[in-house]
Amino acid sequence: GSANDLAAALGIPSDPAEACHLLQKGKPRAIDLLSVNGSLFATCGGTDVAASVAARADRWKRRKGWHPLARLLGRSQYTAAALCGLLRPIPKRSIVVDCADRTRVFDAVALLVSNQPRFGGRFRASPGASNQDGLLDLCLIPRPRGPRNWMQLLQRAWQGELWTLPGAENVKVCEATITASSPVRFFG
Numbered sequence: 001g002s003a004n005d006l007a008a009a010l011g012i013p014s015d016p017a018e019a020c021h022l023l024q025k026g027k028p029r030a031i032d033l034l035s036v037n038g039s040l041f042a043t044c045g046g047t048d049v050a051a052s053v054a055a056r057a058d059r060w061k062r063r064k065g066w067h068p069l070a071r072l073l074g075r076s077q078y079t080a081a082a083l084c085g086l087l088r089p090i091p092k093r094s095i096v097v098d099c100a101d102r103t104r105v106f107d108a109v110a111l112l113v114s115n116q117p118r119f120g121g122r123f124r125a126s127p128g129a130s131n132q133d134g135l136l137d138l139c140l141i142p143r144p145r146g147p148r149n150w151m152q153l154l155q156r157a158w159q160g161e162l163w164t165l166p167g168a169e170n171v172k173v174c175e176a177t178i179t180a181s182s183p184v185r186f187f188g
Contacts, residue, residue, distance in 0.1 A: 003121035006043050011129055023029035023133060031131040036188055042131065044119035045188025046112040047180070049141075051092060053120070056081040069096050079173070090143070094181040099173045102142070106169075109153070111178065112139040113188070122160035126170055135172045142167040 004014055006187070010031070014020050031039045046054075095111050097104045112125035114137040119125070126137030141162060144150045149166070156165050163170055 003119070005116065005119050005121065008118060009116035012138050023091070029132070032115055032134060032136070033138055036113070036115060036186055039188065041110070041115075041188035043054060043116055043188075044125070044129075045186060046110050046116045046125075047095065047186050048108065048110045050110045051185040051187040053081045056084060056142075057120075068070065080175055081097060088185045089109070091182070092143070093184065095140065095184075096179045097140065097171070097182075098177040098179075099171060100175070104169070104171075106140045107143045109143050110140065113137070114139065123157070123162060124160055124161045125166060128172070130175040136173060136176070138171045138173065138176060139163050140169045141170075142169075 007014065007019070012022060031042060032044065033042055036045060088098045088107050092107065095106050095108045097106070097111070112119075114126040114129040117124050117127045117129050125139035125141075129137040139162060141153075142165070144153050153165060156162055162168065
């Protein structure tokens with residue numbers, strides 16, 4: 001992808017010549033894959049605001065005449081898309097996460113599913129996530145209460161430090177069933 005998150009998680013350099021050299025001398029290794037509704041992905045995914053951000057950045061990349069601007073912005077386009085997404089109304093919905101040990105119910109603006117620490121070039125929801133530990137990391141971002149909490153959310157999104165939000169919860173699991181009180185978009 002344009003943020004090159006999987007390559008970064010695997011330690012593959014962004015320089016094409018260096019990456020080719022590493023791939024030629026390197027050894028294959030297995031990585032974990034995440035499955036959501038039967039679709040597999042290797043990096044990170046999410047609901048609500050996170051899904052809107054990914055969709056917005058993809059629309060910008062495809063818009064006629066915008067491709068050079070998207071290339072110039074690089075991974076910063078995800079930051080811009082995140083700020084646009086957080087400034088729009090976010091539907092209220094409960095997200096239920098059923099894990100082996102307990103069930104959690106959240107009024108969340110996003111649920112992030114991670115197989116690596118970083119996504120969108122700069123955002124981190126689960127800094128301890130690994131694509132080689134057999135686990136998936138969930139980060140639940142609660143709906144902010146009041147203007148001060150919304151400002152905190154904008155600030156932490158800008159900094160890329162989503163897991164540090166007050167009330168955010170990180171869970172490491174082998175498997176989880178996630179349901180929402182209304183239809184929800186997911187990207188992965």
